[in-house]
Amino acid sequence: MELPVMPPVKPMLAKAVKGVPHEDGWSFEPKWDGFRCLLFRDGDEVELTSRNTKPLTRYFPEVVVAAREQLPERCVLDGELFVAIGDRLEFEVLQERIHPAASRISRLAAETPAGYVAFDLLALGDDSLVDRPFSERRAAMEQVLAGLPGPCHLTRTTTDPAEAEQWFEQFEGAGLDGVIAKPLDAPYRENLRSMLKIKHERTADVVLAGYREHKTSTPEKPLLGSMLLGLYDGGKLQHVGVSASFTEKRRAELWQELQALVCPIEEHPWGEWTEFLVANPGRVPGTQSRWSQGKDLSFTPLRPERVLEVKYDAMEGRRFRHTAHFKRWRPDRDPESCGYEQLEQPVSYDLARILGIEGGGSR
Known part of the structure; x- marks a missing residue:
């Protein structure tokens, strides 16, 4: 493998804030509830690495196959591995994939296959994009990843804070974790908290x-x-x-x-x-x-x-x-009065609509 950006790469991080920022200059996207994953593809060679740079490739053979079929021949992506059951993300099912037995991994890859959603582009072809602003990296992603039918996907984004707040309220029903805000003019900086995350509390x-x-x-x-x-x-x-x-x-x-x-x-x-x-x-x-x-x-x-x-x-x-x-x-409070009925239940939401498939569309 020989790419302009090579592993190990530690992903750019986010710091928690209370609400969606309303000033100009931000791009908003759903916060996916899965395993953060850097994907490196150079022809038939595909490597998946975790947030702490550990290898994930052997645990997700179906994602490796999908990357060869659906992604640009030479690219480096930042994204998230996830498993969806019906209309929801299921983190517990995803966790089951980290297992030493190859036979178990193969069985689960067939029974509960993982998907990959990309939300940043670090390299394409012979070009490193890490020093370019996110607005340019996003535009390049939309050119080369638009219309993916899955299991590889391009995350949707918006620059409208009102729409981001609507996503924050609605998308939890599909198992998502909140909203991420990225500065449109910022380069990709490894292991720095350059983004914002807005999570439910x-x-x-x-x-x-x-x-x-x-x-x-x-x-x-x-x-x-x-x-x-x-x-x-x-x-x-x-x-x-x-x-x-x-x-x-x-x-x-x-x-x-x-x-x-x-x-x-x-x-x-x-x-x-x-x-x-x-x-x-x-x-x-x-x-x-x-x-x-x-x-x-x-x-x-x-x-x-x-x-x-x-x-x-x-x-x-x-x-x-x-x-x-x-x-x-x-x-x-009386202990016997503390039951599950007090917990707020998120409104259900169709994951396919967030991914822009089955009648939905990428933004």
């Missing part, structure tokens, strides 16, 4: 069900690492996620504060799960999966008597998609 009242100790905790100086959170469903307390961002001082205070709630696992709502050796679909705490081999996932059970308010961005199935952020205690 919500709150929920959840039940504190246990904790794990911090990796630096010692018997002389015990520290809380993460809180295990639950929500009631049909009278049963379900594991919904964790909250983990605390200062060292606060970790010590919380560990002391919660000792009065410690209870035997046999008396805990999650005691029935201790017999399992592998993770189940509910991702109960204290169980193992291939993502957690070698990690200590034991937890200290607490009587489910305290309620806290947390901030979260999105759900993945019946769990918080990312670590939730502690906001405050809610002594006024």
Whole structure:
């Protein structure tokens, strides 16, 4: 492989902001919920690399085939790998592809094939485009990638902030993660937060069900690492996620504060799960999966008597998609009143319309 931009390349990054900017000079696009991926093609040679430059090629053979069939013969693209089931992106299904067994990868490539959506162009033919403004890189992408039927796609964009705000509200129903804003006059700069990301932010009242100790905790100086959170469903307390961002001082205070709630696992709502050796679909705490081999996932059970308010961005199935952020205690709430019905449900939206296929169109 011999391209004007060669791996390893660390992708350009984004910093979080509260809302869509309304001043001139921005291009907006959907924020895809998948694996960030740099794609390098030189004839029949195709390489896929992750955000941290690790190879992804062997895990997505169907994307390699599609790149040879649909993309320019010599190009470097920045984009996202995704798996769609029906009208939604499914990140959990995508995660299953990172597996050491070639037979499993081949089976999943056929059963739940991945797609690739391109949102930046770093090189085309013999020309590097990284020093050109995004407006020129986007124009070049539209020339060479327009009309792709999939599994390779060109992301849609707009320069209208009102339309970007509409996307922010609508596209979550298809599993997307928010909106990205790119400065039209900016070059491509590796590993710099030159873009903006606008993500959904919500709150929920959840039940504190246990904790794990911090990796630096010692018997002389015990520290809380993460809180295990639950929500009631049909009278049963379900594991919904964790909250983990605390200062060292606060970790010590919380560990002391919660000792009065410690209870035997046999008396805990999650005691029935201790017999399992592998993770189940509910991702109960204290169980193992291939993502957690070698990690200590034991937890200290607490009587489910305290309620806290947390901030979260999105759900993945019946769990918080990312670590939730502690906001405050809610002594006024009854734990049994904290259920899934309080969670905001995004309006459904057809992923095909976002990708500009099946009657849609690229912008």
